[in-house]
Amino acid sequence: MEEEILTEETRREADAAPALISIHPLQKSIALALGSEVRIFDLEKENAVTLTDEACSPSHSDAIRAICFGANGSLFASAGDDKLVKVWRTDTWHCIKTVHSDKRVSAVAISLDGLFVTFADKFGIVWIERLEEDGQGQISVGTKAVPLLGHYCSIITSLKFSPDGRFIATADRDFKIRITVFPKCLPKGAHEIQSFCLGHTDFVSCLAFIHLPDFRQSLLLSGSGDATVRLWDHVSGCLLDTCDIGKQAGLLKSNEIIKDFPAVTDINAFPDGSLVAVVIQGFHGVVILKCDVSSRSIFVAKIVSMEENFTPTSLVLSSSANMLWMVMGATNVSKSGSSELARLLVISNVDKYVSNEQGDCPVILEDKNIPGGEKLLLKLQGSVHLAKQDAAFTAAAAAVKVAMQNLLAKKQYSVEKRDLRKRNRNDRKFKK
């Protein structure tokens, strides 16, 4: 019986990974991860991309937990529960590197110069690996990364480089954000901690850097289970402003109830912070904030509520196209069979909408008006006409909810269960 409880828990945890979305910095391509699958659409050529890989290197076989483009868009990385970190060239969409991690991977980032990939594992260790192809464009397979830094026994939820490349920011489930000097001599690791940004009162789920156009100053945004988005001077660790989404949302739109204590689960910003979009756990819509770098403040600008069944899991703002892309989906929604499906919505002219130039309604693009049109939807969603699959999406919405809860909430064990777990801990078993 004891075994049962444990396996059930592990299974639940492995279940239902939320769909992720990321966009090329110049909107040349868009990437969506669902389960073990990476789906890419080339927005310039307007066609679906087929990823290619070395025959000998393994492909993803379990839930992808993190994807990202490098700063200049030439590289893309994907990583997750199968303990693989894969780095792809975005011109050929060929895999140039597969790194094997000892543990599941929870976050990934490419260094600003594109020379390194860094990733965080389930033990809270951040690893780094050099990205280089040898003369023949041959790829080194099965290389091992070196440890860069560590959060003691906490899961790292987000990993980002500061826009000036000086720092690497890591956020964890123990309310911490650590800012570490990104060293020039990497094999020695990153030991000089610039600051801790402390103040969140629940897990930190997401980070985004913003900066003044001339790069003279950059600031850090973070979203948390405490229902706030906070603005930090990451160099000093100073908390500059706190946007209490729950409260502000209530004030702005009293008829629109964002329930209880809504966790912020994803954040994305225009580089200058003029628009910041956040995903709220379980909310059918998104919240758009504005951040003023010079006055160092952040506030809610719009609450966008969408159709009942659309609870996004991930979003991305494209500054060049002035669009907000939102995806909803989760894998292993086994019973309803909708595991392959993700749903995409795009809002255009975001800045005009936020400044109320177009009235109070967001322009949610019709399928045929989305860049790439139906071809893109077919590739990224897995199907074009999702409207007919409402039932499937109701199920997906439920799965997304479970996925986010499992992913972010710390497990609350009853006293008995905790004792049981203690007794069953592997490291204790041999002692008797």
Added chain:
Amino acid sequence: MSKNDNKITEGKRQSACLPRKRFYRARAHSNPLSDSHFPIPFSPADTDYSQHYPNFVHSNLKIQFADIGCGFGGLLIKLSPLFPNTLMLGMELRDKVSEYVKERILALRSSNLGQYENISVVRTNSMKYLPNYFGKAQLSKMFFLFPDPHFKEKNHRRRVISIPLLDEYAYVLDVGGIIYTITDVEELGDWMKHCLETHPLFATITDEELSVDPVFELLACATEEGQKVARNGGQTFHAVYRRIAFVE
């Protein structure tokens, strides 16, 4: 220390030998850090230290010494009169042990008016929450006396000295600040020395320097654990290092 005080120490020590489970009780009140069972400040600014150091309320002083895994508090009590104007904090994971240290300090304060006002204790997991208590470069001394050895290799990451944790210790230590470690377990001594030696933000302190450091001689004998080792004629192994500035 009075005879009476000693007795309490003995009594408490016995209870400390009981299995740790006894200390592991679920608390009725909910607390902000859901996976632990004691309140943790969200940031260093979040703690009101006037309750810890009532005599220093108006002094604007910051804590400068931290005794990590302070156990029954022997070191704090020895250090207190040596540095009467320095605030020191012990950090202890075990609830009952930290409670005991608290009572011990209060008892000492009331029987020695004006003394022992500069030491206090918190129950916390220092390995997880150190930055919640201390800001950058705040400390000038950190102590790790007779820490738990965690012999098995897969448990080495639970050791209180490790490269990733030294990053955090370097963060809370001011440049020039000193980290003191001692153990009676040779293997652990080698480990701690190796970590400190390898870490780019720490440099060794020569034996000559140590011989004039009044704190150094306390390492082996000030704490309950140290006294136990000494009674049994055990050997000790120390590693004392200085926080140095970061250079690329």
